[in-house]
Amino acid sequence: MSPNEVLMIIIWSVVLVGTIVVELETSDLVTIWFTIGAVAALVAAALGVWIVYQFAIFIVVSLVLLFATRPLSKRFMDKEVIRTNADRMIGMHGIVTTEIPFDGKGEVKVNSQVWTAFSTSKTPIIQGTRVVILDIVGNKLLVDVLKEEI
Structure with missing residues (x-):
């Protein structure tokens, strides 16, 4: 060759x-x-x-x-997106109950329900931090720290 x-x-x-x-x-x-x-x-x-x-x-x-x-x-x-009542949670606030590592999943409590959550932030979000829900991906919440908390 x-x-x-x-x-x-x-x-x-x-x-x-x-x-x-x-x-x-x-x-x-x-x-x-x-x-x-x-x-x-x-x-x-x-x-x-x-x-x-x-x-x-x-x-x-x-x-x-x-x-x-x-x-x-x-x-x-192209599948039709079926809206659920969970969509109403986007924009709501929650509290981190289990720390969310920067590359993993934690838990967030919203309206007395605990959800698995993740973040695109490059830093972990510690337990007790207030977060805002940006999106729902599958059955997980995409969250970010509330600006007042930073």
Whole structure:
């Protein structure tokens, strides 16, 4: 194998891993088509196909899959949001009953109910701190410290 062939295998591997990471970090199908295109180009590179054809394979496979499956995937991914009475809690205040670490979950008491909560803050929120509910994600509250508490 020539150095150029090895380099292209490395490049397509990096593209493949990068698109997989992006796909895992998002809730929509965003890069799955490019992931499959990268696999096709990686196979082509491993077989020694000329670099220009590798890029052509990547682009063609990705675009064909994108245009062929995106409308179908959007239809299945766009689910109607069913509102519940829990939505009324957004904007309400609560008290931290179990410390919320900066990278984990704790508990917050709101209207005599205890909820699992997390924060996007880079610092932990200690027990007894008053918080405001920013959003409900699944069955967990996204909270932030009340500005008067800072």
